[in-house]
Amino acid sequence: MxxxxxxxxxxxxxxxxxxxxxxxxxxxxxxxxxxxxxxxxxxxxxxxxxxxxxxxxxxxxxxxxxxxxxxxxxxxxxxxxxxxxxxxxxxxxxxxxxxxxxxxxxxxxxxxxxxxxxxxxxxxxxxxxxxxxxxxxxxxxxxxxxxxxxxxxxxxxxxxxxxxxxxxxxxxxxxxxxxxxxxxxxxxxxxxxxxxxxxxxxxxxxxxxxxxxxxxYGNPEITEVNIGVRKNPGILISGHDLRDLEMLLEQTEGTGIDVYTHSEMLPAHYYPFFKKYKHFAGNYGNAWWKQKEEFESFNGPILMTTNCLVPPKDSYKDRVWTTGCVGFPGLKHIDAPYGEKKDFSPIIEQARHCAAPTEIEHGTIVGGFAHEQVFALADKVVEAVKSGAIRKFFVMAGCDGRMKSRDYYTEFAKALPKDAVILTAGCAKYKYNKLPLGDIGGIPRVLDAGQCNDSYSLALIALKLKEVFGLNSVNELPIAYNIAWYEQKAVIVLLALLYLGVKNIHLGPTLPAFLSPNVAKVLVENFGIAGIGSVDEDLRLFLGESA
Missing domain, CATH: 1.20.1270.20 (Substrate Binding Domain Of Dnak; Chain:A; Domain 2)
Structure with a gap:
């Protein structure tokens, strides 16, 4: 061939x-x-x-x-x-x-x-x-x-x-x-x-x-998530599928095995339903692309529920399990028809014989700012905008990735003025969710709505603010869009935002290769789609400041 x-x-x-x-x-x-x-x-x-x-x-x-x-x-x-x-x-x-x-x-x-x-x-x-x-x-x-x-x-x-x-x-x-x-x-x-x-x-x-x-699972609520480790053996669950997490937590309850989230599963901690599980220990590691080092040090089995699998190293390959859409030659796969319970007992049995995770960081991170939680804070947010305490919101949702050029998003977050708030969803958050960015009158400067699909929350928040301020368009709000993309779930989020009338979205670190020059021109002319430049140039552009 x-x-x-x-x-x-x-x-x-x-x-x-x-x-x-x-x-x-x-x-x-x-x-x-x-x-x-x-x-x-x-x-x-x-x-x-x-x-x-x-x-x-x-x-x-x-x-x-x-x-x-x-x-x-x-x-x-x-x-x-x-x-x-x-x-x-x-x-x-x-x-x-x-x-x-x-x-x-x-x-x-x-x-x-x-x-x-x-x-x-x-x-x-x-x-x-x-x-x-x-x-x-x-x-x-x-x-x-x-x-x-x-x-x-x-x-x-x-x-x-x-x-x-x-x-x-x-x-x-x-x-x-x-x-x-x-x-x-x-x-x-x-x-x-x-x-x-x-x-x-x-x-x-x-x-x-x-x-x-x-x-x-209830509406996400403001939650502090532990990023350290406990002394018990653990199972690490990655991806996006909350039903898989629910089944894993049910089956590990009372076993002496802790369950940790990884990457896009972090926002599961924000849902009230999962808080009843005392062995739901915290989040381990960062975005998907660091998994070769982090899966190594976790020591226990890892369950991949959706995409974001990096081809595993031989040293830990026998500890990686797949389910749903995920597959890799040599990895063990567990599945069941829709509506039926998956049997995770082989993973649990393997975990019993593994060492506890090696700690790679400690402390907590805060999230849970999905639409209902932000609506509950609406009066406080609106007052902060009206008083000038919050000058601008920056939607920095999307994906993380391994390219060095993505450091732009960390530097951009650091360079934002103190009266700016980041609205985020997706694993792009790992570029800045552990930075000491502080708060504005008790409102954290990084508001994490959840997974990439929870960009829907960010759209609802924008529509709610448009209503509260009596504006004709979401594009009149003090919101700028500086979004990182990696794969196809980011594509549907982008198309959804365009359908909702959002304009002037900046997309990086590069524009999609599948956009021909003519199609890119249509997106630029009709929707103001643009790429990114330097941090300083883009900040001046977003804030309406001259060079």
Whole structure:
């Protein structure tokens, strides 16, 4: 097989253009090819389900789950297991063919929905259907922008599904949008409209997940989280899936084993439900990209519930477990159907024989500033703005990553004037959430709303402030947007913000490689999207100060 690939879906893509030999993430060329084929097959299945809905057929939830899980599996740093992905291709094609048989005349469907692909043809077919199979640069750019947004939307949908919340309208849109990326009759303008519609459903998807999370676990509240360690053996849980955490805490209660969160699981501590577990010890470590050192020193088993897996070192590989969308050759995988309990007893048994975590830091960090908590503080916040104690809010949500250029966000946070407050969500927070930035009249200068999907909270907070101040647009608020991005969940957050009318978002450390010059121009002209410069230049720009 020709060892060529092309992937440019994440911010760290090689040379800012595209990975062609191996992903910077560690993804091998053959895994990338199988992911390309899985996306192609999923688009074909989606064309079939969309056609069936058009004639009044109801699509079963398990088919919707196949689509969302397939997209989630192909998100950056989620699944590196070619055989697991191959099995998903096989299942997807089987479902596609079974459902297509219900159509009286499927001849109008695109090739991805009709053509037979034998398992011995997977590798060859994968070469034909990757990103570069769309020749027109602008059409390709928009198709990929939409697809990556749908990948992010699928991740959030999957978490809501895990809490038994279904949204058939959202699933129908998601599948119809996937099918439209196969439609050569659609113009650039058509695809731009579809991009904004994807943002609309991004808002809906995040609202669904917010409702599922708060319905199950309560509204996040201001919480101090311990970042030191205890003396018991521990299990470290990483990723975003709160239902996985709930099951792990239930099964470890009374065992003498502590549970620690890592990276994007940190905000679980803010939910009232989880505070009843006395063995829920705290947060260990930082953002995802530091896991090679931090997983080593944790000493106990690690459960990866979603993407953000770095290919593990041999020294601790036997302690890393996967579930859900995550996969890596040689790692042990635990799963169960939606609504059923996963059996984490093998992880618990391994933890019994491990040393307690090695302490790498100590102290506490504060978070829990999701929408309801901030609404409860609204009078205090509004008074601080009216009095001039708070001059500006800076939304610094998004992702962290290993590139040196991301130090910009730490330096930017340090350089902010003392009357500025950071609103954050996502693992971008690790660039500044341990800095001694203080507070303004008791309001912390870093307000952490939670995970990347909790950027929805930041949007609700902005809309509430617009209402309170009687403004016509969120863009009239003293809020600046300086957002870091890394992967596809950040793409759906961006599209959601654009749909809500937010303008002048600065995106860094680099603009997406998948934006063609013409598509980037559309975003700049219509929404004021911009990159980042130096800390000093950007601060002057955001604060309206001359050089």
């Amino acid at each position: 020709d060892q060529k690939m092309f992937c440019f879906q994440c911010q760290e893509t090689a040379g800012g253009k595209g990975c062609t030999v191996q992903g910077v993430c560690g993804k091998k060329f053959d895994v990338a090819a199988m992911q390309d084929l899985l996306i192609y097959a999923t688009k074909g299945l989606s064309a079939v389900t969309t056609a069936l809905r058009a004639v009044g057929e109801e699509i079963p939830a398990e088919v919707n789950h196949i689509v969302t899980m397939n997209l989630f599996i192909t998100i950056t740093n989620a699944n590196f297991d070619k055989e697991m992905i191959r099995s998903r291709v096989r299942e997807t094609l089987s479902q596609r063919d079974r459902l297509r048989a219900k159509l009286a005349d499927p001849s109008h469907l695109p090739a991805a929905a009709r053509e037979a692909i034998g398992e011995n043809e997977y590798e060859e077919k994968a070469k034909e259907v990757g990103v570069l199979s769309t020749k027109d640069e602008d059409i390709r750019s928009l198709r990929e922008l939409i697809t990556y947004g749908l990948k992010g939307l699928s991740a959030y949908t999957k978490h809501a599904n895990a809490l038994l919340k279904e949204d058939p309208e959202l699933d129908a849109f998601l599948q119809s949008a996937l099918a439209k990326t196969l439609d050569d009759s659609l113009s650039v303008d058509d695809l731009v409209s579809l991009t904004l519609e994807t943002g609309k459903y991004g808002v809906q998807g995040m609202a669904d997940l917010d409702s599922a999370n708060t319905g199950a």
